[in-house]
Amino acid sequence: MSGLSVPETAQHPSLGQDPRAEPQTGSTDWGMMGRQLWGVLRIELRYSLFSRRFLAVAFLALAPVGLLILWALTPVAKEIAGGGSTQAMSMAAWIYAGYLSTSVFLSALILFMSLFRGDILQRSLHYYFLSPVRRQILVLGKFLAAWIAGAVTFATSTALIYLLCFLPLGLSGLSRHLFQGPGLGHLMIYAGISVLAIGGYGCIFLLAGLFLRNPVVAGVLIFGWESINFFLPALLKKLSVIFYLQSFYPVPPPQELFAIVAEPISPWLTVPGLLLFMVALLALASWRAQRMEINYGED
Amino acid sequence: MTMTTSNQPTTELSTPDRIAAHQSIVFDNVSKFYGEVLGVNRVTLTLPPGITGLVGPNGSGKTTLMNLMTGLLRPTDGTIRVLGESPSAGQHLFRHLGYCTQFDAFPAGMTGYQFIYSFLRVHGLAHTEADSLTWQALERVNLKDAAKRRVEGYSKGMRQRARLAQAISHQPKVLVLDEPLNGLDPMARAEVIALFQQLAAEGCHIIISSHILHEVDMISDQVVLLSSGYVVADGDVSGMRTEIHEHPIQVLMRCDKPSLVASRLFEHDFVVEASLHDDRRGLMIRTREADRFYGLLNSIIVDNDIDVETVTVADGDVNAVYKYLIGNEGEGR
Numbered sequence: 001m002s003g004l005s006v007p008e009t010a011q012h013p014s015l016g017q018d019p020r021a022e023p024q025t026g027s028t029d030w031g032m033m034g035r036q037l038w039g040v041l042r043i044e045l046r047y048s049l050f051s052r053r054f055l056a057v058a059f060l061a062l063a064p065v066g067l068l069i070l071w072a073l074t075p076v077a078k079e080i081a082g083g084g085s086t087q088a089m090s091m092a093a094w095i096y097a098g099y100l101s102t103s104v105f106l107s108a109l110i111l112f113m114s115l116f117r118g119d120i121l122q123r124s125l126h127y128y129f130l131s132p133v134r135r136q137i138l139v140l141g142k143f144l145a146a147w148i149a150g151a152v153t154f155a156t157s158t159a160l161i162y163l164l165c166f167l168p169l170g171l172s173g174l175s176r177h178l179f180q181g182p183g184l185g186h187l188m189i190y191a192g193i194s195v196l197a198i199g200g201y202g203c204i205f206l207l208a209g210l211f212l213r214n215p216v217v218a219g220v221l222i223f224g225w226e227s228i229n230f231f232l233p234a235l236l237k238k239l240s241v242i243f244y245l246q247s248f249y250p251v252p253p254p255q256e257l258f259a260i261v262a263e264p265i266s267p268w269l270t271v272p273g274l275l276l277f278m279v280a281l282l283a284l285a286s287w288r289a290q291r292m293e294i295n296y297g298e299d
Numbered sequence: 300m301t302m303t304t305s306n307q308p309t310t311e312l313s314t315p316d317r318i319a320a321h322q323s324i325v326f327d328n329v330s331k332f333y334g335e336v337l338g339v340n341r342v343t344l345t346l347p348p349g350i351t352g353l354v355g356p357n358g359s360g361k362t363t364l365m366n367l368m369t370g371l372l373r374p375t376d377g378t379i380r381v382l383g384e385s386p387s388a389g390q391h392l393f394r395h396l397g398y399c400t401q402f403d404a405f406p407a408g409m410t411g412y413q414f415i416y417s418f419l420r421v422h423g424l425a426h427t428e429a430d431s432l433t434w435q436a437l438e439r440v441n442l443k444d445a446a447k448r449r450v451e452g453y454s455k456g457m458r459q460r461a462r463l464a465q466a467i468s469h470q471p472k473v474l475v476l477d478e479p480l481n482g483l484d485p486m487a488r489a490e491v492i493a494l495f496q497q498l499a500a501e502g503c504h505i506i507i508s509s510h511i512l513h514e515v516d517m518i519s520d521q522v523v524l525l526s527s528g529y530v531v532a533d534g535d536v537s538g539m540r541t542e543i544h545e546h547p548i549q550v551l552m553r554c555d556k557p558s559l560v561a562s563r564l565f566e567h568d569f570v571v572e573a574s575l576h577d578d579r580r581g582l583m584i585r586t587r588e589a590d591r592f593y594g595l596l597n598s599i600i601v602d603n604d605i606d607v608e609t610v611t612v613a614d615g616d617v618n619a620v621y622k623y624l625i626g627n628e629g630e631g632r
Contacts, residue, residue: 035423035425039417039422039423042417123404124404130398132390
């Protein structure tokens with residue numbers, strides 16, 4: 001090994017002007033914060049899209065697509081085709097309701113719960129904590145990366161599922177439904193619900209990963225709560241994400257047996273409400289991250 | 300020597316003292332408890348620029364003190380200022396502080412280059428500057444050739460150098476190094492020590508922890524001796540130096556030609572003992588003069604093209620020296 005060399009350009013900041021000097025106190029350097037956010041995003045996007053946990057998410061997103069392709073080849077599919085696009089729309093709503101409460105929910109759990117908990121278990125969280133990045137930006141960067149990965153994956157798979165529901169109508173029937181009927185609008189709404197669902201559930205699981213040593217227990221409890229939502233009284237229904245998401249459905253899914261029906265909330269209130277809910281949870285997550293210490297021994 | 304310690308909290312500072320505090324690292328009556336377990340207790344300490352060695356046996360509170368000054372831990376009691384900044388304000392502190400931790404974990408899948416470059420992007424640097432500083436840091440720790448390899452595949456010494464490169468990559472004014480020489484072979488050790496000395500000469504504060512007394516003695520301008528969470532000695536290192544030189548140190552080495560190394564070492568009177576391990580790769584050496592020993596070992600390794608696996612100091616003898624140095628102060632706390 002040759003001796004350690006010191007490049008001539010490597011000059012300590014104390015010897016000259018530091019180009020990375022902080023902004024004057026009292027001012028907020030939004031440009032710097034934007035670059036830091038991008039710095040976090042580029043690392044986290046890589047983990048969200050090219051990691052083992054994403055394989056599980058991709059499976060959950062694509063398994064229903066595979067099952068629908070197989071279904072399209074069965075005689076039952078031909079019966080649906082006989083019922084026309086109205087029957088196919090009901091079926092799409094029914095399938096989407098199941099897809100939302102299982103695939104989308106579980107994927108949000110996988111993607112978001114490990115954002116901080118995974119770094120703690122791998123003992124690598126100090127990588128971020130040793131940099132001059134505000135913890136709020138760290139929380140936002142991690143959340144956005146997982147949301148982007150989830151949104152792209154589930155918007156795509158939602159679109160595929162919707163299209164496959166109409167495949168038994170034939171290509172001409174599908175084309176008519178999409179471009180001369182309400183199909184394209186419905187497809188966009190379902191994809192939008194998936195994107196909102198990933199973000200809404202994601203905030204909850206991000207927070208659980210920050211507060212709990214074993215957030216999977218919280219995940220199971222929330223899954224149970226969301227699953228029995230149809231059975232809950234009207235007031236309690238409103239304490240769930242699924243209730244607000246259902247108000248967007250272009251075609252109401254068939255109600256479960258013994259379901260208690262609550263008056264749906266206008267989408268004009270639901271979207272800002274859900275976004276406000278996400279902001280509030282992210283603020284709480286930032287507060288928690290700000291108070292975190294690195295003491296891996298405890299975990 | 301300007302380093303001060305006491306068990307009493309500091310009082311109001313005069314203007315010159317305040318200016319000095321902005322150029323120093325100040326602990327004021329700092330305690331840290333992990334539940335009921337003591338980390339450090341009532342530490343009042345001012346560390347001036349230069350190289351400060353934190354020494355003490357394992358569990359004495361060195362890492363806790365370092366984690367406190369870098370904000371990774373919060374004190375249970377007391378206050379800390381690093382060049383006038385509170386460690387809790389990481390967005391300010393880490394612009395001029397680098398910390399080489401002992402945590403041997405890296406974000407998964409990153410190459411050596413990505414490890415440093417991504418860190419600098421999180422700092423908020425643009426691509427060109429981050430790229431340039433990354434290569435400079437890798438060059439400084441001699442890791443340029445392995446830059447495109449994944450860190451998971453690095454040897455322990457290379458991982459240590461990667462962490463060091465990360466700590467110095469943004470050219471900080473304060474460098475906190477937790478056992479930075481662990482896992483390095485003798486030549487890399489000498490090179491890294493030279494790098495620390497050069498950074499200190501450039502005006503950098505360097506706080507270095509080690510349980511290997513002679514290493515700290517060799518490079519430090521001032522020393523803080525810790526035992527069981529308390530600062531038990533600081534400042535004058537002459538007594539410590541004499542003691543270190545009088546106690547033979549025991550070095551364990553693993554390499555491909557231990558017999559050859561032993562025979563070469565025995566030609567010198569400062570090597571007291573050298574014995575081979577049964578597996579024919581291990582060698583235990585006792586020496587009275589660590590500096591001369593390491594210089595000699597380096598030349599033997601280079602001259603004979605020896606493949607070195609590890610070189611470590613055995614803790615037993617070090618603890619004996621600590622016991623002598625700490626004496627009654629370390630007991631009965």
